[in-house]
Structures are given as structure tokens and as C-alpha cells.
Amino acid sequence: MAAAMASAAERAVLEEEFKWLLQEEVHGVLRQLQDILREASHRFALPVGSIEGPVKQENFMLGTSSADQVKGVLMLQGDALCQADINLKIPRNNQLLHFTFREDKQWKLQQLMDAVMLQLTRARNRLTTPATLTLPEIASSGLTKMFTPALPSDILVNFYINLNKLCLTVYQLHALQPNSTKNFRPTGGSILHNPGAMFECGSQRYEVSHVHKVECVVPWLNDALVFFTVSLQLCQQLKDKISVFSSYWNYRPY
Secondary structure, X not given: OHHHHHHHHHHHHHHHHHHHHHHHHHHHHHHHHHHHHHHHHHOOOOOOOOOOOOOOEEEEEOEOOOOOOEEEEEEEEOOEEEEEEEEEEEOOOOEEEEEEEOOOOOEEHHHHHHHHHHOHHHXXXXXXXXXXXXXXXXXXXXXXXXXXXXXXXXXXXXXXXXXXXXEEEEEXXXXXXXXXXXXXXXXXOEOOOOOOOEEEEOOEEEEEEEEEEEEEEOHHHHHHHHHHHHHXXXXXXXXXXXXHXXXXXXXXXX
């Protein structure tokens, strides 16, 4: 009888603690998450209305530790890469090529925000793990039509985000002749394709001859990573607390 009374008292205490957790801590954590995500979204979103004025333009120099085959400046305005000024030196003939975005084109960083609002983990992964693309996918992307003058047929470019860096990869291609004796092996998806990678676009086969990767650090991307990480930690802590009570309610002694 005493054991049954003690069990009932213990259950009553646990029920009160669980009630407090649901009414107080859950709402407190949700308010924290709301504030954190609002701060994270401010790193990407454009201002609403004219009160805040125009979004300031930020310029970032592309840098590399290798030879300066690719140099340039990227211009960010809010959530858009609004201009890219790129110089490319072709080693085989020492030719210098210069490209900029067309005036009617922008590359949107807003690709991240769909994931931000739907799922924190997916959003963070979009920053930490760039998408893997095949060379035909890169060749058929809108990036090939964003530059003036138009890119030569033997050059591909790809922009992507990796952690707190905005990266540009330039691929120089070699057209394979129909009577080529090379064993043609199409390359699958990858973040970065190495020299020797092969692919087919239309009726023409190509091989990557040179790869140039340059990047620039965007400080507020690092802020976004911190916000996502803190949000995930808060969610996990709350989930762990609730699971303690769930395991108790699900426990039935024999």
C-alpha cells in the first residue's frame, strides 16, 4: 500500500514537472528560436520598404593560393551576387580574357532561404555541403548565359557556397575529336571536377584540361552558420528533455 502511494506521489510530481516543461520551457525555446532565425534571416533578406534605404553593395576580392590564372571582384547586394568582374589568363597562349555579368542578370543567394524556413538541418547543410553537379548540368545552367562578352564554348564556370566562402570554379575544356583513341568515360556529379574529367554536351565530347578555383570570405555567412548551429542545439536539448518524460510514460512495470 505504501509503495503504491509512493508511486502515485512520484507520478504526480513528474506530471507537474512535465506540465511546466510544456507550458514554460517549450514556449521559451520557441521564442529563442524565433529570435535566432530572425537574426539569421536578416543576414540574407533585402530590407522591406524604403525606410531602411537601399542595400549597400559589398565588394569581395577573389583569391587563390595557386598561380593567378583567375582574378576578379564579386559584388554582393543583399541576397544577390549582382556583378562579377573576372579576368582569366589562358596558359596555352597567354591570352587574357575579361568577363562581367550582363546588366539583366544576377545570381541569387536566396537559394538558401527555402531551406532555412522549412528545415534547419537542410539549411545548414546547404552552407556546409555544396551541391554535386555533373559537367553537363553546369554547361546547361543559367550561369553560362550571364556574362558579357559570352563565354567561349571551351570554358565553363560554376559559383557555389561552402561554409563562409563564395567560390568560383573555372573549367577549361578540350574538345575530343570523333576519331579520338581516348577511352571516353563520362564523369558523374561532383563539387569540383579535376583535369581529365570527360562529359558529352549535345553531340560534342569534352575533356577538362585545366581547373581554376578562387574564393572570397563572406563574413555574414559565418554568422548564419552560428545561428543554425545554436538553433539545432536548442531543439535537440528540448527534444532530449521531452524524451525523458516520454520514456517514463511508456514504461510499464510487470
